[in-house]
Structures are given as C-alpha cells and as structure tokens.
Amino acid sequence: MATGLNRVAEIYADRAARVTELKAGGKRIIGYLDIFPVVEMLTALDLVPYRLLGDLNEPITRADAYLPTVVCPFLRSVMDLGLKGKYDFLDGVVFAHGCEVSEKMAHIWRTYLHPPYAHFIDTPHTTHQAARKQHRELLKDFQKTLEEMTGQELTAEKLREAVNIHNRQRVLVRELYDLRKPDPPLISGAETVRVMVAVASLPVTEGNELLEQVIGEIKGRKDGPAPKPARLIVWGSIIDNTALVDLVESLGANVVMDDTTVGSRDYFPLVEITDDPRDGLADRYLVALRSPRTFRETVPDGNRRKDYMADLESRFGYLKDYAREWQVNGVILQVLRYCDIHGYEVPALKDYLESIGLPGIYLEHDYSKVALAQLRTRVQAFLEIIG
Amino acid sequence: MTVEKKKRAISRLKSMYPLRALVDGMYKKAVEASKNGEPVAWCMVNWWAGDTVLQAMGVHTVHPEDYGAVCAAFGAAQPYLDRSDSEGFPSHMCGYARNCLGYAALMQDLGEIPPEAPMAGMPKPTLLLGSGYFCDTRYKWFQALGRYLDAPMWVLEMPHPGVPESRIEGNREHNIRFLVEELRELIGFLEKQLDRKMDYVRLGEIVDDTIEMNRVWHEVNELRKARPCPMHSRDFWSSMPASLYMASDPRVTAGLYRDMYDEVKSRVDNHTGAVPEEKYRVAFAELPPWHSLGFFNQLAERGWNFVIESWAYHPPKPVDLSGLSDPLERIAGLTYQYFSGYFEDAFQAGDGWGYFAHPYLEMVREYRCDGILLHPLLTCRTATNHLTVVQNQLMEQLKVPSLVVEGDIVDLNLFNPAEALRKAETFEETMQHYRAVRKEAGFDW
Ligand code: SF4
Ligand code: SF4
Numbered sequence: 001m002a003t004g005l006n007r008v009a010e011i012y013a014d015r016a017a018r019v020t021e022l023k024a025g026g027k028r029i030i031g032y033l034d035i036f037p038v039v040e041m042l043t044a045l046d047l048v049p050y051r052l053l054g055d056l057n058e059p060i061t062r063a064d065a066y067l068p069t070v071v072c073p074f075l076r077s078v079m080d081l082g083l084k085g086k087y088d089f090l091d092g093v094v095f096a097h098g099c100e101v102s103e104k105m106a107h108i109w110r111t112y113l114h115p116p117y118a119h120f121i122d123t124p125h126t127t128h129q130a131a132r133k134q135h136r137e138l139l140k141d142f143q144k145t146l147e148e149m150t151g152q153e154l155t156a157e158k159l160r161e162a163v164n165i166h167n168r169q170r171v172l173v174r175e176l177y178d179l180r181k182p183d184p185p186l187i188s189g190a191e192t193v194r195v196m197v198a199v200a201s202l203p204v205t206e207g208n209e210l211l212e213q214v215i216g217e218i219k220g221r222k223d224g225p226a227p228k229p230a231r232l233i234v235w236g237s238i239i240d241n242t243a244l245v246d247l248v249e250s251l252g253a254n255v256v257m258d259d260t261t262v263g264s265r266d267y268f269p270l271v272e273i274t275d276d277p278r279d280g281l282a283d284r285y286l287v288a289l290r291s292p293r294t295f296r297e298t299v300p301d302g303n304r305r306k307d308y309m310a311d312l313e314s315r316f317g318y319l320k321d322y323a324r325e326w327q328v329n330g331v332i333l334q335v336l337r338y339c340d341i342h343g344y345e346v347p348a349l350k351d352y353l354e355s356i357g358l359p360g361i362y363l364e365h366d367y368s369k370v371a372l373a374q375l376r377t378r379v380q381a382f383l384e385i386i387g
Numbered sequence: 388m389t390v391e392k393k394k395r396a397i398s399r400l401k402s403m404y405p406l407r408a409l410v411d412g413m414y415k416k417a418v419e420a421s422k423n424g425e426p427v428a429w430c431m432v433n434w435w436a437g438d439t440v441l442q443a444m445g446v447h448t449v450h451p452e453d454y455g456a457v458c459a460a461f462g463a464a465q466p467y468l469d470r471s472d473s474e475g476f477p478s479h480m481c482g483y484a485r486n487c488l489g490y491a492a493l494m495q496d497l498g499e500i501p502p503e504a505p506m507a508g509m510p511k512p513t514l515l516l517g518s519g520y521f522c523d524t525r526y527k528w529f530q531a532l533g534r535y536l537d538a539p540m541w542v543l544e545m546p547h548p549g550v551p552e553s554r555i556e557g558n559r560e561h562n563i564r565f566l567v568e569e570l571r572e573l574i575g576f577l578e579k580q581l582d583r584k585m586d587y588v589r590l591g592e593i594v595d596d597t598i599e600m601n602r603v604w605h606e607v608n609e610l611r612k613a614r615p616c617p618m619h620s621r622d623f624w625s626s627m628p629a630s631l632y633m634a635s636d637p638r639v640t641a642g643l644y645r646d647m648y649d650e651v652k653s654r655v656d657n658h659t660g661a662v663p664e665e666k667y668r669v670a671f672a673e674l675p676p677w678h679s680l681g682f683f684n685q686l687a688e689r690g691w692n693f694v695i696e697s698w699a700y701h702p703p704k705p706v707d708l709s710g711l712s713d714p715l716e717r718i719a720g721l722t723y724q725y726f727s728g729y730f731e732d733a734f735q736a737g738d739g740w741g742y743f744a745h746p747y748l749e750m751v752r753e754y755r756c757d758g759i760l761l762h763p764l765l766t767c768r769t770a771t772n773h774l775t776v777v778q779n780q781l782m783e784q785l786k787v788p789s790l791v792v793e794g795d796i797v798d799l800n801l802f803n804p805a806e807a808l809r810k811a812e813t814f815e816e817t818m819q820h821y822r823a824v825r826k827e828a829g830f831d832w
Binding site for chain 2: 110
C-alpha cells in the first residue's frame with residue numbers, strides 16, 4: 001500500500017475507496033457535514049466518521065429539483081452527489097446547524113435519501129450560558145439516538161478514549177501546519193488541501209497514521225515549494241479541493257495558512273478533558289471553534305457603547321497571530337456565492353486587515369472551475385501589489 | 388404603470404387600515420422617543436420572544452426587516468442598496484439587510500436620519516436585538532451594523548423544533564428550558580444596559596394580551612377557509628406586522644383584530660369574496676414583491692383569490708398556557724407552539740421534512756387551493772431553500788401545481804411583472820387540468 005503523500009494522492013482521487021473497504025469488512029460509516037457534528041461520539045461507538053464534501057468536477061444536475069440555485073453551491077454539490085448515489089455506502093448521516101442552508105439541507109436529505117440513520121444537532125448560535133447548557137442537552141439527545149442505532153452504551157470511558165484520539169489528530173495537523181512556517185514552506189498549500197481532504201475521508205486512527213507519515217516525509221524531502229514573494233492566508237467558505245489554491249500558487253504565491261473548515265478552523269481547537277467528557281465536547285464545538293457562524297457579545301458588562309475596533313479584535317484577532325507566526329503578507333478573502341455566514345464578514349474583516357496593515361483581496365466564486373479561472377487577472381494584480 | 392391600473396379588483400377590508408396605521412405609527416413613535424432620550428431597539432425578533440420583554444422594559448422597537456419592506460413599497464430602497472454594495476457587502480445578501488446597511492451608513496455620514504427616509508425613518512438605536520432563528524442574516528446583519536452604529540447587540544437564541552429530533556424523550560422540556568433561560572439572560576443584559584429593572588407584573592399582562600391577540604388573529608385567518616374567500620393575502624400582509632412586530636400595546640392590537648374578525652365574518656355570512664368572481668383559490672409562499680403588489684390586482688381581475696400564505700407569518704395555533712404562572716414560561720410555551728404547532732401532522736406521518744415545508748400541505752388542503760404561487764428570492768435563502776421541496780410534495784401528495792415566479796423583496800429589478808403575468812395566464816390551464824386530476828384521484832376539491 002502506498003504511504004505518505006502517495007497515499008494522500010490515492011485517497012484524494014477516490015475519497016470513498018478506503019471506507020468502502022472498511023464497510024465490506026463490517027464497519028459502519030457515518031457521513032457528517034461541516035465541523036459542528038461531534039464526531040468523537042461516533043468514533044467512541046466504533047462508527048467511522050466520514051466528512052461529506054462536494055465534487056467540483058461533477059456538474060450539478062440533480063440537485064436543482066431539491067435545492068434552488070440561490071443557495072450555497074457547495075451544499076448543492078453535496079446534495080447532488082447524494083442524489084446520484086455517491087454516498088449510498090453510508091450507514092447514516094449527522095448534520096448540525098452550521099448555517100441556515102445546511103440545516104435545511106439536513107431535512108431535505110433525510111426526506112429524499114432515506115438514510116438508515118440520521119441525526120440533526122441544533123447547534124446554538126451564541127456562547128451564552130443558556131446556549132452552552134442547551135448544547136450539552138443536545139449531545140445527550142445525540143447519544144440516545146446513537147445508542148439506539150448501535151445497541152451499545154456510550155460510556156464516559158469510551159468517549160474519553162475517542163477524545164484523545166481526535167485530539168491527537170488535531171495536534172498532528174498543527175505539526176503539519178508548522179511545516180508551512182519556514183520560507184519557503186516545506187509543503188505547498190495545494191498539498192495541504194489534499195492531505196486534509198484525505199484525513200477527513202479516513203477513520204481517525206488511520207488519519208493519524210497518515211499524518212505521521214506525511215509529516216516525516218515532508219521533513220525529509222528536498223523537492224518542496226520554491227520561495228515566492230507572496231505568502232498568503234486563505235480565509236472564508238469551505239475549500240475541499242485544490243482548484244483555488246492551485247490557481248493562486250501558479251501565479252507566484254505560497255499559500256501558507258488557511259482559516260477554512262477543512263483546515264485550521266476545524267483542527268486547531270482541542271477538546272478539554274472534563275469529568276463528563278460531553279461537557280468538554282459541548283464547549284469545544286460551541287465555544288472554542290472560531291467560526292463566524294457563532295456570535296459572541298463583545299460589549300463588556302456595564303459598557304453602553306460598542307467599540308468597533310475592539311469588536312474586530314475579538315472576532316479576527318487570531319488572524320493577526322496567524323499572520324505573524326506564518327509570516328504572511330496578504331490575505332485572500334474567498335466566499336462562495338450565497339454564503340451569508342462569510343459574506344457579511346467581508347467589510348469588517350477588510351477593516352481589520354487594514355488596521356493591522358495586511359492587504360487583502362475579496363474573491364467571490366461559485367464552486368466551479370470556470371468561475372475560478374475568471375479570477376485569475378484579479379489575483380495576479382493583487383500579487384503584483386504585495387509582491 | 389399598467390400594473391396599478393385597476394386598484395379595485397381586490398375588495399380591501401376596512402378594518403385593515405387601522406392595523407396598518409399602527410405599524411406606520413411605530414416609526415414616528417420611535418423617532419419621538421429617541422428625541423426624548425428614551426431607549427429604542429432595532430429588533431430582529433418579535434412577539435414570539437423578545438418584543439414582549441422589550442415592551443415591558445419600556446424600550447421602543449423598530450424592525451429593520453419591516454423597514455426594508457417599507458422602503459421597497461415607497462420605491463426608496465435603491466440608494467440604500469447601492470450604498471450597501473459600495474460598502475463592500477456582497478449583493479446576493481438579504482435585500483432587507485442591504486437596505487438597512489446602506490441606510491445606517493448614510494445615517495452615519497449625515498449624523499441624522501436621512502431626510503428622504505420613508506415613514507419618519509428609523510432613529511439611531513440604543514440597542515440591537517438579533518435572533519438566532521430563521522436565517523443567518525438575523526444576527527450577521529446586525530453584527531455588520533457595528534461598522535456604523537455603536538449600539539451594543541444581543542442575539543436571542545431559539546431552538547428549531549418541528550424536526551424528528553423534537554420527539555426524543557426530554558427534548559421538548561430542555562428546549563423550553565433553553566427558551567426561558569435565554570429570556571432571563573436577555574433581561575439581565577437589558578437591566579444592565581438600561582439601568583432599570585424588569586416589571587414582571589407588567590410583563591405578565593403583556594404576555595397574556597399577546598396570547599389573546601394571536602388567538603383572535605388566528606381566528607380571523609380560519610374564516611378564510613370559506614368559499615369565496617373573504618380576505619385576500621394583500622390584507623393579510625398589511626395586517627400581519629401589527630402582531631408580528633408587536634407594533635403597539637397588544638391589547639390595542641387585539642381589539643383591532645377583533646374588529647377585523649367581525650368584518651370578515653360578515654363577509655362570510657353574506658358570501659362576499661375578496662375578489663369579484665373567485666375562479667382560482669391560490670396560496671402564496673413566501674415573501675411578496677413589496678414593490679410590485681399591483682400585480683395581485685391584475686390577477687384578481689382574472690379571478691385569482693389569494694386565500695392563504697406562509698405559516699411563518701401566521702400566529703401560532705392557539706394553545707392553553709393559563710397553567711403557567713411565570714410569564715417567561717408562557718412566552719416560551721407560545722414560542723414553542725409557534726415553532727412546532729404547524730408540524731403536528733408531519734410528526735404523525737413520521738415525515739422528516741416537517742419543519743418549514745410540510746405546513747403547506749395542510750394549508751393547501753384545508754384552504755382548498757387550486758395552486759400555489761412560489762416566489763423564490765434571489766437574496767433570501769430562508770424564503771427560498773425549501774420551495775422546490777414544497778413544489779414536489781404538493782404535486783406528489785395532493786396533485787396541486789405550483790407557479791414559480793422569481794423576484795425579490797426589495798430589488799425591483801429582479802421581478803418582471805409582465806413576464807409573471809404571462810406565466811400566470813398559462814398557469815390557469817394547469818390549475819384547471821389538476822382539478823380534474825384531483826377529482827379522479829378522489830380528492831374533494
Ligand atoms: S460555505 Fe457557507 S453557506 Fe456553504 S455550507 Fe459553508 S457556511 Fe454554509
Ligand atoms: S428571513 Fe430573509 S428577508 Fe428576513 S432577514 Fe432573513 S434573509 Fe432577510
């Protein structure tokens with residue numbers, strides 16, 4: 001069997017290959033969408049979490065009859081794949097309230113695709129005390145349906161073990177991302193996307209092995225990316241394929257960091273180990289994940305006025321840290337058309353970047369290669385400015 | 388404009404005007420209040436949670452979502468939309484939000500309400516109250532307003548029941564607890580911000596009046612099952628903001644809905660329809676093109692009566708909450724009923740798509756509709772993303788056809804009334820055809 005980056009290439013080319021093998025061997029595979037379903041609870045019950053992603057190369061032909069064209073094209077792509085039977089190997093699906101359309105899609109999916117098991121977690125939108133408590137209750141509901149489906153008890157011990165394995169994966173991803181800090185980075189942005197997609201397509205222990213292999217291989221290799229004048233962060237809507245990063249890197253930049261959901265946004269925060277592991281999990285997914293879909297009040301107690309710059313610092317301050325640590329000199333703000341969660345952030349994030357002296361460019365696209373190709377000139381012009 | 392030619396085709400209810408005036412007056416009252424130093428909140432929520440609390444705390448409210456519709460109806464939205472675009476907000480975002488962001492940017496430039504703002508405008512807010520329910524816009528938009536306004540913001544959370552998970556043992560209880568605790572946290576925030584205490588006795592009265600207001604409003608809409616239908620959707624849309632946005636003291640509003648009940652009932656007793664000759668009974672989903680409402684007059688001339696519309700703008704089905712002594716529990720009970728009461732039969736049927744789409748089946752069946760007009764909006768996911776499912780299910784389960792007319796709530800460039808009318812004319816044949824199909828399939832309408 002191939003190892004390291006070769007194995008990554010294999011899985012990237014055929015994401016379902018490994019899980020269908022596992023399924024043939026008796027494992028149960030559970031699809032999940034976005035970063036809010038608590039996957040540790042699946043792993044703890046020996047279920048294989050498998051991230052639902054779209055396919056940029058597959059024209060959307062069947063989803064139109066179920067999801068209109070004015071919603072997120074990534075979700076339409078996922079739905080389209082589902083309708084075409086590409087996710088038929090799944091033994092169930094877990095959705096959460098990542099954004100409004102993904103929430104609606106959860107119900108549309110179960111209506112039309114009749115998965116043997118489906119669960120929707122109504123993840124709250126704030127970090128209020130009441131919301132945190134509610135999230136814990138929601139995880140108990142999730143536990144009930146999982147136990148019913150598997151006929152097994154989800155003990156605290158099993159859950160703690162799963163938390164450890166998933167945390168291990170998060171630590172490894174950080175190690176991988178550390179390899180992007182030198183100039184030139186030891187791994188390109190496009191390679192990183194491939195690794196992350198591969199990891200999201202494997203059971204967590206196999207993902208960990210793969211990450212260890214990749215990290216070892218990268219550290220020792222001589223054919224890494226060349227130095228380029230621009231070192232960029234890509235921020236925004238989901239990136240589950242290399243198309244955009246390939247385009248940017250082909251124009252004289254290294255993408256050295258991301259703030260997207262098949263990337264640092266999902267993998268950087270760890271789960272705190274708590275007496276009842278569900279508490280640590282509930283808080284990790286609601287509070288620790290830094291997604292614009294989760295609202296945080298930023299007016300301190302007793303203040304009657306909101307300070308815009310303080311608000312921006314609280315919302316985007318971590319990007320300044322990323323920029324410093326990964327020596328970034330530009331930001332790509334990319335938003336999928338009709339993605340409200342990210343669309344509303346754009347002027348504020350631009351304000352923030354301006355305040356810290358980091359140039360940024362806003363790119364809107366619709367999850368298609370044709371649309372990406374049209375952005376070429378703008379990216380080129382941006383790179384000339386910062387280069 | 389040709390669409391405005393014959394306004395009399397729909398016989399409007401007299402009792403609608405005072406209800407509409409309440410909403411219009413809301414803006415003037417808020418502007419006055421702001422001049423007098425009283426707190427004003429821009430709100431994204433309404434009776435089903437936050438506004439009862441705000442009213443009891445003496446906070447005046449305006450609803451930028453409604454204001455978007457107002458600006459659209461007055462033809463005043465375009466400069467605000469353009470301004471939002473030039474501020475860098477993507478143009479595919481909610482038309483109401485773009486309208487408001489442009490308005491707020493302009494207000495910041497001028498240091499006062501833009502002079503051309505319709506209905507006295509919205510005054511600078513003391514607070515922003517966003518919501519986690521329905522759409523991402525309801526809190527992301529208000530957060531984005533931080534560029535122009537220094538008002539602190541709170542997001543009121545609500546669960547999304549009405550889905551299969553709601554049937555898990557204990558789920559209803561913890562959702563209700565969540566609603567109550569969220570309201571308590573909101574009150575804590577308001578007390579600190581406003582430096583005043585909640586008057587729970589007053590809150591209790593407001594909540595009871597709100598429950599009653601919604602009960603009467605529900606009864607009015609029940610009368611619309613009559614044939615011919617006595618009240619057109621246009622009257623519904625003009626009257627709904629009074630309750631949906633808590634435009635006034637709910638006791639006053641309940642009285643006006645009672646007057647409306649009497650008027651509608653007398654039409655039912657006299658077999659008077661809202662259109663001269665009811666040939667087609669049609670449902671509408673979701674938000675109408677506010678800038679082109681004359682389009683419905685043209686359809687009325689052709690015998691189209693719009694007899695019912697989206698559940699989300701309707702009050703909850705009546706529920707007895709008299710056993711709950713805590714007003715916050717009564718708000719939570721009413722809110723939960725609103726978010727789940729329309730899906731009961733979806734639950735019974737074990738139907739996973741209950742939430743949001745299923746109520747259309749009940750509506751179309753009970754109001755005996757020949758068709759439904761679906762209005763997908765380029766800029767509102769919430770009003771759009773389930774419509775194809777609605778279309779499929781209505782056809783599969785009830786043999787009721789859908790007419791799809793794309794448009795927008797604010798941006799009039801996105802709605803083409805002439806083309807819509809052409810499509811509607813053809814659709815009449817489709818409705819007639821499916822009448823026969825339903826008859827053959829054993830349906831009774
Ligand atoms: S890209 Fe945006 S709209 Fe699409 S699933 Fe993600 S958050 Fe939702
Ligand atoms: S429901 Fe639609 S119109 Fe209303 S705020 Fe949300 S996106 Fe805008």
